[in-house]
Amino acid sequence: MTAIADRPTTIFRRPTAETGFWSWITSVDHKKVGIMYGYTAFIFFIVGGLEALLLRIHLASAESNFLSAADYNGLFTTHAVTMIFLVVMPMSAAFMNYLIPLMIGARDVAFPRLNALSYWIFLFGGIFLYSGLLFSGITAPTGVAGIPGNLDPTDTRSFGALPDGGWFMYQPNAGADFSPSTSLDFAVIGLQILGIASLISSVNFIVTFFNLRAKGMRLLRVPVFIWMTLVVAFLLLFSLPIIAIALFMVMFDRQFGTLFFDATAGGDPILWQHLFWLFGHPEVYILILPAMGIVSEILPVFSRKPLFGYAAIVFAGAAIGFLGFGVWAHHMFASGITTVAQAGFGLTTMTIAIPTGVKIFNWLGTMWLGRIKLKTPMLFAIGFIAMFTIGGLSGVTHSVVPSDWQQTDTYYIVAHFHYVLFGGSILGIFGGLYYWFPKLTGRMMNDRIGKVHFWLWFIGFNMTFAPMHWLGLQGMIRRTWRYDPSLEFWNQIVSVGAFVIAIGLLVFIYNFWTSKRRGEIAGMDPWDARTLEWAIPNPTPAHNFSVVPTVHTLDDFWHQKYDEDEEGRPVRKKEADDHVAHLGEIGNHPPVPVHLPNPSYFPVVMAAGLPLIGYGIIFHTSALGKALIVVGVLISLVALIGWGAEPLEEPHSPLAGAH
């Protein structure tokens, strides 16, 4: 302690809290950062879910006035933005943060403070996005000739409006003339801020992957989940700059009078769509690949067999990543792009089904001839395969271009991507939560309640999204505030289904809450698992590994416990139990003290500057706005300098295991 005080302070004294509020704020520990990502994303999940429920209450009748058109548009926009950028992405990031070092045998990610920075930027970006509610009201569009549109005269709110241009923000509808409310600026700049967070993570994870793998962990010994995070990190690295540029163009159009997307001035509205989907389609794989990785970890453990076709699954994931950049215009088959382009993008879209199929077949191969233990994580993983397959098949129908001309912009599409994003990503992520819960807490989730949760979701999910295929084919368009009364029956089923999902979520929250406090103690290796993160105690000690492991094979931990007999069946080694107990003992009491990165104030301070700059840009015409930009830049700059002057580890900092 004295050593820290002795060093000349740069801007802030080094934080020293090891427990409590400040230990979280200043933490650079990948596990704490991961947990914060998880909780934050979960809160947004509840918010996004409530938005969905409001939409479904409204849509339970064809001529409903439960929501005004403006609020309806705001809610479907925010529901999408929330679920994509504030739920599925950060929930995946939570797993990546927590698990990458554990699964590759490292003590932390390559840049621990950058990791904390990306979390804080994400949190502030999310809050910034929603803070638009406080500052913006319903505003009528001014239209083509500057003639204002008219709103319900009873709705003269000066605050409380949500961004209403759709998450895809098609121009010029989401431009200044047709969406003048500042609520949309909060979405534009909020997404920009969130993008910075993801970009920082992606660089961090890529460097971690290539540099911090344990000795002996060759590329084809890396767990599939980690492989998928690498693919995702590269997708982020190459796709985020595109949307950053596009969002800057929109921001300049909206704030500073440029005309990138204004057709009357020679701008091109379709350019926005190309840029948006050139990011937006890789984004789809950013959302699904982590869940595919999670499922690839769960299936072998609960089938008691190695992953079938490990290398094929890894290469298929990488192939999906590459192909993901070549299919964007299938979102625009109706936009009037050339015939050749339509045929070409139809073809690339079809090819992406091949690696996806390879994955599904290999997962089935993993289960086949196994000894399947239907614990909750496994149920979610199987549910993932079953539901994702439906989403994949409806996806193939989109590649049949003329067919897509009929189905695009209808509920058929809504059904499709919810089968991928809920039936896929969310089921995968929750399977992962049940699976790694003991890793986080040292306790088990209640399996029986977990199964109730699963079945509620499975039934509720299909009630909600299966009828949407039919509704879409019957001509119910997306983003529709009103619909034809003949579609009312199935819409009511859908709305009931949404509430079944909500009840399932409540069951999960109850389970999580009680299991965290009173759940069965997990002990070492509760699932008889295969990968390195289970070779250390539960919950994970602060320093991860007392002795950095050396890896000899894929699924190294499994092979420490099992031999194979002449038939190729696993036989537990005699010394396995002692070995695992020893790992637990040594894991909590490192033989040699371990240096850990010290906590720091600078990530959170640096992140705090960004939303201020954002507010400043939105209100740049006022003196306050200009001042906010200056203050925001100064705060981030000061933090940058302080950060640079502060070493990652204090030379004589407290050592884990020494206390």
Add this chain to the structure above:
Amino acid sequence: MMPPVARSRLLRLLQLAALGLTLGACSVIGIPDSPLNSLDPKGPFAERIDNLFWPVFWIATGVFVLVEGAVLVAAIVFRDRKDRKEPRQIHGNNKLEILWTVIPAAILASIAVPTFQAVFELTECGEGAYPVEIIGHQWWFEYRYPAESIETANVLVIPAGREVCASMTSEDVIHNYWVPALNGKRYLVPGQTTLLRLQADEPGVYWGQCAEFCGLSHSLMRAQVRAVTEAEFSDWVAAQQAPPATPAEGTPAGAGLEVFLNRGCTQCHNIDTINEIEQGAFNGPDLTHFMDRGVIAGAYKEYSVDNLKTWLANPPKEKPGSYMPNLGLTQQEIDDLAAFLETLT
């Protein structure tokens, strides 16, 4: 193994779900198809798409049954039991990998070929197709017949059995023209022209809808295509080209004309021989043959005197964001104006 309590609970849950499904299925019988049903083609282009959709649908269903069946079989047959031996540790099988790469690729190739054929056939208008122009506005469709100098709105009248080539653009934001019975969707993009082929085999009314999110009243931006016989079409063209009758003074319709001329309607609406809005001024639907259409307010309401009067009383209340403001008309003015509009046959 699941504890018995959970299993019986699960069973009850499943029973309930099955009951719900059965009840649902029963009440579904008797639900009419939506007017925008995309599975009921009424012209060659929609038919072409339909013929492509169903084979793909059945292939997908086959794969669905296969994969979901395998999932179920695996989860049931290979479920852990006391007497089950530890499984052999199989790491993969290269032959299988090749097989389940090549077979899907072959299936997809067999889908790709007819897809390409259809794309190339359907995007370019045929020679001699009857030309119309469709212009998107927030939140209604304008139709022009350049060969006949006709401007109208909400209802596109076409000759049945003949191909119509619509060249489309938008005056404000991106819209998407969709009449499912006649063809798929195509955007209307400001500053660009897109083409859409339409053809109805039989005379009839075919509903459409703007399918791309275009602002507050997106859901109320409907379209109607009315296909008529060639003879009826010629009559219609002649009727459209004729000027409307001017109402006599002293009648309610005459009073309505005064309302039309003096309460701001003429800023946006054109009626041939009565007023001429300036080119480039804000554009509302041409009202010359208003009564021909049978729909009002962007085709989302059927025409009736009551619907018309409700609309005139407060357009933004009927259609959020509407550029037609509440003009604060008195009930008398509304009655007169409606009487006048009814003369515009």
